Amino acid sequence: MGVVGTTQPFQLPRFYTAYPARLNPNLEAARAHSVPWARAMGMLEGSDVWDQADLEGHDYPLLCAYTHPDCDAEELALITDWYVWVFFFDDHFVERFKRTGDREGGRDHLARLPSFMPADGDMSTVPEPSDPVEAGLADLWARTVPAMSPAWRERFVERTRHLLNESLWELSNINAHRISNPVEYIEMRRRVGGAPWSACLVEHAANAEIPARIAASRPMGVLRDAFSDAVHLRNDLFSYQREVEDEGELSNGVLVLETFFECGTQEAADAVNDILTSRIQQFEHTALTEVPALCVEHALTAPEIARVGAYIKGLQDWQAGGHEWHLRSSRYMNEGALDAADDALTFPGAAELGMSGLDFRSLLGPPALTRLRKHAHVPNRVGPSVVPEIEMPFALGMNPHLDDARAHLAEWAERIGLLRPQPGVPGSDLWDADLLDGFDFPLCSAGIAPGIGPDALDLSAQWLAWGTYADDYYPAVFGRNRDIAGARATNARLSLFMPLDDGAPVPPARSALDRGLADLWRRTTATMPPEQRLDLRTAVDSMLESWLWELGNQLQNRVPDPVDHIEMRRRTFGSDLTMILTRLGKGPSLPDEVYTTGPVQSLVTSAADVACLINDVHSYQQEVEFEANVHNTVLVVQNFFGCDYPTALRIAADLLASRLRQFQHVVMHELPVLCDDMGLPNETRGALGELVRELQDWMVGILNWHRATHRYGEADLVRRFHQTPWTE
Numbered sequence: 001m002g003v004v005g006t007t008q009p010f011q012l013p014r015f016y017t018a019y020p021a022r023l024n025p026n027l028e029a030a031r032a033h034s035v036p037w038a039r040a041m042g043m044l045e046g047s048d049v050w051d052q053a054d055l056e057g058h059d060y061p062l063l064c065a066y067t068h069p070d071c072d073a074e075e076l077a078l079i080t081d082w083y084v085w086v087f088f089f090d091d092h093f094v095e096r097f098k099r100t101g102d103r104e105g106g107r108d109h110l111a112r113l114p115s116f117m118p119a120d121g122d123m124s125t126v127p128e129p130s131d132p133v134e135a136g137l138a139d140l141w142a143r144t145v146p147a148m149s150p151a152w153r154e155r156f157v158e159r160t161r162h163l164l165n166e167s168l169w170e171l172s173n174i175n176a177h178r179i180s181n182p183v184e185y186i187e188m189r190r191r192v193g194g195a196p197w198s199a200c201l202v203e204h205a206a207n208a209e210i211p212a213r214i215a216a217s218r219p220m221g222v223l224r225d226a227f228s229d230a231v232h233l234r235n236d237l238f239s240y241q242r243e244v245e246d247e248g249e250l251s252n253g254v255l256v257l258e259t260f261f262e263c264g265t266q267e268a269a270d271a272v273n274d275i276l277t278s279r280i281q282q283f284e285h286t287a288l289t290e291v292p293a294l295c296v297e298h299a300l301t302a303p304e305i306a307r308v309g310a311y312i313k314g315l316q317d318w319q320a321g322g323h324e325w326h327l328r329s330s331r332y333m334n335e336g337a338l339d340a341a342d343d344a345l346t347f348p349g350a351a352e353l354g355m356s357g358l359d360f361r362s363l364l365g366p367p368a369l370t371r372l373r374k375h376a377h378v379p380n381r382v383g384p385s386v387v388p389e390i391e392m393p394f395a396l397g398m399n400p401h402l403d404d405a406r407a408h409l410a411e412w413a414e415r416i417g418l419l420r421p422q423p424g425v426p427g428s429d430l431w432d433a434d435l436l437d438g439f440d441f442p443l444c445s446a447g448i449a450p451g452i453g454p455d456a457l458d459l460s461a462q463w464l465a466w467g468t469y470a471d472d473y474y475p476a477v478f479g480r481n482r483d484i485a486g487a488r489a490t491n492a493r494l495s496l497f498m499p500l501d502d503g504a505p506v507p508p509a510r511s512a513l514d515r516g517l518a519d520l521w522r523r524t525t526a527t528m529p530p531e532q533r534l535d536l537r538t539a540v541d542s543m544l545e546s547w548l549w550e551l552g553n554q555l556q557n558r559v560p561d562p563v564d565h566i567e568m569r570r571r572t573f574g575s576d577l578t579m580i581l582t583r584l585g586k587g588p589s590l591p592d593e594v595y596t597t598g599p600v601q602s603l604v605t606s607a608a609d610v611a612c613l614i615n616d617v618h619s620y621q622q623e624v625e626f627e628a629n630v631h632n633t634v635l636v637v638q639n640f641f642g643c644d645y646p647t648a649l650r651i652a653a654d655l656l657a658s659r660l661r662q663f664q665h666v667v668m669h670e671l672p673v674l675c676d677d678m679g680l681p682n683e684t685r686g687a688l689g690e691l692v693r694e695l696q697d698w699m700v701g702i703l704n705w706h707r708a709t710h711r712y713g714e715a716d717l718v719r720r721f722h723q724t725p726w727t728e
Contacts, residue, residue, distance in 0.1 A: 021324035022069035030061035042132035066321025181658035195228030208310035219290040226283035238332035379628035397450030405442035417512035438710030447701025456584035539576035546571035575608040
């Protein structure tokens, strides 16, 4: 797209610009407002961060006029002030704390900022601002929250806190001279980069507040996250020179891929642009295929549906306008970019229709091939799975009650009916006693939870058997018949067997799925406190819902976007459920305020990805050849990069190793800092240490089971699926 100048480290790629940028007619009024406001807050003269020339050169009013083209002058001024504030915060944090490595000072600075965002809007409780960041936040909060509901305020406070507090993560990585891995980077960039925060402001500016009952749903979360990833990755391409070469930042997607793939800067930049394109296409796919069903499912009213539509349009406007601003702002590397943009291929009359920014070439070529390739997968003969060397640094423990659990599982599975076809259900003849014995789920339970008692071990092994049976059942029964409605009805029915209240009635069981879940739920939750019971039900519901996502992709023959796949893979694998199985019979876990912190979530998700990748490299032949399944990380990598199996396998193995190293990094470096920052008592520190040990046992136990089970070998697959391998 751009021409490499003498000082530019790479050539900007041709971006996928699906939506034309439009300019708000109130731009000049916003410009006239922003400089006096910033000066009144103390952000200019004397701040040692900006002067007026800096602010005018960055031209945040232009950014907001492009990203919010339809709001009135007063709203545009408010939105512009928010962006002036957030960019000042970022630059102020760089100058005061990142350049000096002053983590303690940065922590104290961030700790004061939530006090300037009272959820009830009562500004009389706000302390006296001590710097321009605090003054700006207090002013903006008072002007913003009256128009929005308590649910929106809660979301906006949470995202603003993420935006502020996760700056410490960046600072810690700079101090440790550590570059994150790609999955870690995508997740943490959403917190640090602030695009989810921007999505909240879109709701305000477009009068498009999302109905509270769908705000936490998967489709709305994917829209927000795909939007955010695209915004951040685009910014990484334009800001690489400023951030990496000038500021010494390590939090940049181009640098992350340079390091992970050990490739050149240009190659990494092109890969970042490919991921950016895929995330925008994921946004479009979700908006067109998942959001309409969501609106029907929750019976949204016509005005509510209109607000959802306005929100989606607002996020599209932001993508287009943000790109246009990056082409023009003095803040970024964009030499030659405007010349390339002016050379856009449009159609006669495009300007009159407000579509002068649409370049047809960005819809063709690589972006079109990426979209088509997702739907062009053909099942084929792949041969036995090649399992790379996996170095697991944790010692394997083994529960002493393993043999008893094996005998008890065989009796339970026969009694429940898992080992015979379900009456009137074609495709449900899945397992027999010999298959179950070869799968050896008790071995997995004995490894992931070596210290639990015999009754808890029985429950764990039976949960694993039920969950794996259900995972086999959904594609065999619903997938082959393309019966997503039947799968959705089954999910709703299964939830009835997990009552949260003691003694609540459940319907009569009609199948092995019903009987197994009803029995396991009753026995597992008999002595559980309400909060743990809710966690268990949420974990099961999340797993069941994720299988609907898989069935939808299979119906469309769509290989998923790599980011969406990694994040959904944790749910399809049942990570939350199987992690709970390591704690059966134990006391309360970590307090929510600790468990939801960035470091602890990083710990949990990195462990989950290690387990999912272990499964994917072992199950590749089963899923790709015997099941024609598109939800395997190795296949997703093959499809996305257009590479062969050995190359994709090597990338998956490298990702597995990097996620394992991340787990160890969090334990060694981030958790001690978290304990000190939060002033955690010894009891909570002990619970945190216990969580680490449980996750270590969980990972090594899962690896040991995959190495021993008779579920994924070619001979095992031939017997199980009653077919011979495909011939070339």
